[in-house]
Amino acid sequence: MKEKMLASVEAGGTKFVCAIGDEKKNIVKTIQFPTEDPESTIKNLLDFLHPYKNKLEAISVASFGPIDIKLDSDTYGYITSTPKRHWENIDLIGPLSDAFSCPIFFTTDVNASAYGEMQARDKDNLVYYTIGTGIGGGVIINRKLLSGIGHLELGHNYLAKHPEDVNFSGVCPYHGACLEGLASGPSIEKRLGTKGENVSSDHPIWDIQAYYIAQATIQATLSYRPEVIVLGGGVMGQEHMLMRIKKHFECLLNGYVQIPKIDEYLVTPYYDNNMSATYGNFSLAQSLISEQ
Numbered sequence: 001m002k003e004k005m006l007a008s009v010e011a012g013g014t015k016f017v018c019a020i021g022d023e024k025k026n027i028v029k030t031i032q033f034p035t036e037d038p039e040s041t042i043k044n045l046l047d048f049l050h051p052y053k054n055k056l057e058a059i060s061v062a063s064f065g066p067i068d069i070k071l072d073s074d075t076y077g078y079i080t081s082t083p084k085r086h087w088e089n090i091d092l093i094g095p096l097s098d099a100f101s102c103p104i105f106f107t108t109d110v111n112a113s114a115y116g117e118m119q120a121r122d123k124d125n126l127v128y129y130t131i132g133t134g135i136g137g138g139v140i141i142n143r144k145l146l147s148g149i150g151h152l153e154l155g156h157n158y159l160a161k162h163p164e165d166v167n168f169s170g171v172c173p174y175h176g177a178c179l180e181g182l183a184s185g186p187s188i189e190k191r192l193g194t195k196g197e198n199v200s201s202d203h204p205i206w207d208i209q210a211y212y213i214a215q216a217t218i219q220a221t222l223s224y225r226p227e228v229i230v231l232g233g234g235v236m237g238q239e240h241m242l243m244r245i246k247k248h249f250e251c252l253l254n255g256y257v258q259i260p261k262i263d264e265y266l267v268t269p270y271y272d273n274n275m276s277a278t279y280g281n282f283s284l285a286q287s288l289i290s291e292q
C-alpha cells in the first residue's frame, strides 16, 4: 500500500520550518532554512518537498502575513502588504500548486499554532498570540479558526499607553504605537538600543511590555471569551513575563467576567520551539483530506 504523508510548511519572517509527517503525525523529516529572497526561498521549499511528491496527501502552509486566504480572490495564496522587504505581493501557494497535485491549506502562522494548541490541550475555544519580531494572534471558536473577509490581525489593535512610555512612538510602519508597535521584540530594541534577550529581568521595560500584552489578553477575553490564552514568541522567553502579565490582567479585568483559574487561563505554549504550528499544520492538512 502507498505510504501517505502530510507536509507542514511554517513560513516565518526569519526562517522557514518544514516537516513531513506520516498519517499519525509522526515527524519523518524536517528542514529549516532562512527566509531570503522569495525566489531562492521558494526553491528551497520545493526542493525539500519534491522527493515526497507521490506520497503527499495534503500540504498546510502557515505563513507570516498579511496573506490572502480568500479562496475566490485573484491573489489567493499571496503574501500581501508585508513590511518585509522583497516579499510584498508574492505568490507563495501558486508555485506549490503548480508542482503538487494534492490539496493545499493556507493560513497564518498563528492560526496553525492556535490549531496545534487546541488539539494538544483539547479545548474548543482558544486564543494564541505570538510576541516576537511581530505580534499576531489566532482565534479558535468551537474548534474552528475564526476569520472574516480576511484573517484576523490581533497584533495591530490600538492600546492605552503606559504612563512611563508616553513619548515612545512605536515601531509599526503602519500604525506606530499599535500593539506590535509597542510590545514586539523590535520595540524593545528601539527603546533601549539592544535586543530583549540582553536586557536584565529587573529592567522597568518588562512591566511596560507586560501592561501592553495584558491589554491584548483583556481584548481577547472580552471579544472571544476563550477557555485559554496561549502566549508564545521570543519575548515570552523572559520567564518573569507571564507573572507580570497576569498581575496586570487581573487588575485591568477587575473581576468583570468569570474566567478559569488565572494559571490555567494565561499560559505559555504546550510545545517548545513552536511545534504547535507543525502539529497544527498536520491536522489542518488532514482536515482537507477528510473534506474531499
Ligand code: ADP
Pocket: 012, 013, 014, 130, 131, 132, 133, 134, 184, 185, 186, 195, 196, 197, 198, 232, 233, 234, 235, 236, 237, 238
Ligand atoms: P520570529 O518572530 O522572528 O519568528 P521570535 O518569536 O523568536 O521569532 O521573536 C524574535 C524577537 O524576540 C526578536 O525581536 C528578539 O529580540 C526577541 N527575543 C528573543 N528572545 C528573547 C528573550 N529571551 N527576551 C526578550 N526578547 C527576546
Ligand code: ZN
Pocket: 155, 156, 172, 173, 174, 175, 176, 178, 179, 180, 181
Ligand atoms: Zn500596526
